[in-house]
Amino acid sequence: MLDVSHELSLLTMQSLPRELYVRQETMPAGHFFPPHRHDWHQLLYAVSGVLVVDLIGERYFIPPEQAIWLPRGCQHRVYTEYGAELKSLYLDAGYQGLTSETAVVLQVTPLFRELILTAAGFEVEYPIQGYENNLVQLLLRTLERLERNDRYLPWPVSEDLISLCNRLYEQSDSSETSEQLAAGLAVSLRTLDRRFRRETGMSLKQWRLQLRLMQAIELLNTGQSITAIALELGYSSPSPFIYMFREQFGVSPAQYRKQR
Numbered sequence: 001m002l003d004v005s006h007e008l009s010l011l012t013m014q015s016l017p018r019e020l021y022v023r024q025e026t027m028p029a030g031h032f033f034p035p036h037r038h039d040w041h042q043l044l045y046a047v048s049g050v051l052v053v054d055l056i057g058e059r060y061f062i063p064p065e066q067a068i069w070l071p072r073g074c075q076h077r078v079y080t081e082y083g084a085e086l087k088s089l090y091l092d093a094g095y096q097g098l099t100s101e102t103a104v105v106l107q108v109t110p111l112f113r114e115l116i117l118t119a120a121g122f123e124v125e126y127p128i129q130g131y132e133n134n135l136v137q138l139l140l141r142t143l144e145r146l147e148r149n150d151r152y153l154p155w156p157v158s159e160d161l162i163s164l165c166n167r168l169y170e171q172s173d174s175s176e177t178s179e180q181l182a183a184g185l186a187v188s189l190r191t192l193d194r195r196f197r198r199e200t201g202m203s204l205k206q207w208r209l210q211l212r213l214m215q216a217i218e219l220l221n222t223g224q225s226i227t228a229i230a231l232e233l234g235y236s237s238p239s240p241f242i243y244m245f246r247e248q249f250g251v252s253p254a255q256y257r258k259q260r
Helices: 004-008 110-119 131-144 159-170 178-184 189-200 204-220 226-232 238-249 253-259
Strands: 020-027 032-036 041-048 051-055 058-062 066-070 076-079 084-091 104-107
Touching: 020 110, 020 131, 041 051, 041 058, 041 110, 051 066, 058 066, 058 204, 084 110, 110 131, 159 189, 159 204, 178 189, 178 204, 189 204, 204 226, 204 238, 204 253, 226 238, 226 253, 238 253
Parallel strands: none
Antiparallel strands: 020 084, 032 076, 041 066, 041 084, 051 058, 051 076, 066 104
């Protein structure tokens, strides 16, 4: 069995102790892992809380009904605003069940969730024959069949637009208009929109709506009321927030929370 110091020195490990290695930890509110990469594949999953995963030019919000696949060598930064119970699944670089060379968001089924929770309780060097290995193989086969989700938030690459997006992310209740944001950058609205579309593939207005949707999911995984969430996101009352959420997800915020 590996000793504790080996188990915790993940970034310096040359290889995984088994085909699948599960690391679990509690991330307190405001905690983050700085940008890094691995020599193996990783599946990031939070049993509770929401993970914010930054890649180059992309930001993903990962609630407990989803996980994100990060192929070998993919640089990423992980953050949680309100805290999360993290399960990190590290898979040997030779695993070919998911052939994507880019990050992929996957819908977590109840079966897959239970497989993760069970595997998380195994010893680091679990037996390579018998029950533990059989369950791990089932987990890997199930992973290959998970439905993919392409909802994420593209991030610009220009320093001034990155700064703008970071500020909008941190000030979720901002009521600044697109015209005011353009004036703050000393450019016309037309120029701002053209640059924003070129770097993110969507207009600034579409991007801000997507940001609110992602932050709504993040806040709905806390204990805050629907009214408090609506106000924090800059809505004058719950009604327009509920309408926006239902239009995008097909259910109300309360129904989403109940399903969770």
